[in-house]
Amino acid sequence: MQKLPLTLVVITHNEADNIARCLDSVPFAAEKLVIDSGSDDDTVAVAQAHGGRVVHQDWLGFGPQRNFASTQCSHDWILALDADEYLSPELATELEQRLPELMAGPGPAAILRRSTVYMGRPMRWYRPAVGEKMARLYHRDRARWTDARVHESLRFEGSAPTLDAPFNHANNPTLVHKQLKVLRYAELKCRDWLDKGKPVRMWQAPFVFLLAFVKDYVFRLAFLDGWRGFMIAQTAASYALYKRMRYYEMCNNPDSVRLASAALTRHGIDR
Structure with a gap:
């Protein structure tokens, strides 16, 4: 699969059970960057075995941690996922097709849809768990995460297209x-x-x-x-x-x- 000048960024702490699935779901990313805040399980070893470059950073809060990650990327365009999230095959295909045009343009970001798996099965009706729109693909010079400790969001000016296929969120195993x-x-x-x-x-x-x-x-x-x-x-x-x-x-x-x-x-x- 052709590599694209894109960095996948994942912030982690004790995510050994999830990180491989997350990293493997983005095979077209030229760089996979894991910002770890001191895991004491096998997160770092698993991430490295699945192509991740691991950088340690003591925990700053969700927004500051993501902004720090943006400074460590080798590429300007960034795809931000949590360790318990992963691309569907349909979204991976759509991104492969649309990313070259998106990255060549002046736009600051793109909106992805998130589908939640809860208690082992996808939610079917609950609105925030079915196609929730989230800005997760962005150019680091045109967008920035808020500095909130939690419930951070990506801020940018201008419009952002919304992709059709969803990515998945394995929400809280228990x-x-x-x-x-x-x-x-x-x-x-x-x-x-x-x-x-x-x-x-x-x-x-x-x-x-x-x-x-x-x-x-x-x-x-x-x-x-x-x-x-x-x-x-x-x-x-x-x-x-x-x-x-x-x-x-x-x-x-x-x-x-x-x-x-x-x-x-x-x-x-x-x-």
Whole structure:
């Protein structure tokens, strides 16, 4: 397969179970760059065995980590995937066909569609898990990730085409993994709020869970995916409520930031 002047970038920490599938799904990338933040499993060895060039960088937060990765690439055009994501054969073919024209033009980025596999099966109806649009292909001089610790996004000016075929997301192999991720993401989001001095609005708490659940379960069609849809909606609503409770605690007991960080680190969640 012809190599294209493109760098695949994956940020990792203990992703030995996922990284090979991710790297192997992009055979046309001239460079595969893995930015690892100190894995203590076989992530680095597996990545290198599957063509990845591994660079160590202590964890900076999702946005800063991705921006650091952009500075380490050998090519200006970058495809950013998470370790638990991988291209479908259809998208790999589409990218091979469309990338030369995209990279030759003045555009800053392209939008990809993401399809989520949850509890071992693809979601069929839940809107954020079926064809979710995400900017993941970009020119590093024309786009930049926000500096958010979590829930970062790619910022650029101008229009970006949307590709048709999806890439896949093997979302949290178990509910245990999901709950651990919720703890970590909530902590990072609350630290961002703390840095910005966001007001504490606990009066919203009684409504947050219900509104978030109804939004996902009804309006985003999670109910059509059966009990898996119920679980996704419940988890999302719990996350929305927990963030606000945790932020209230941070503001009223500042030492809880240090104590929680130490606890999460002991369990391998914070980094």
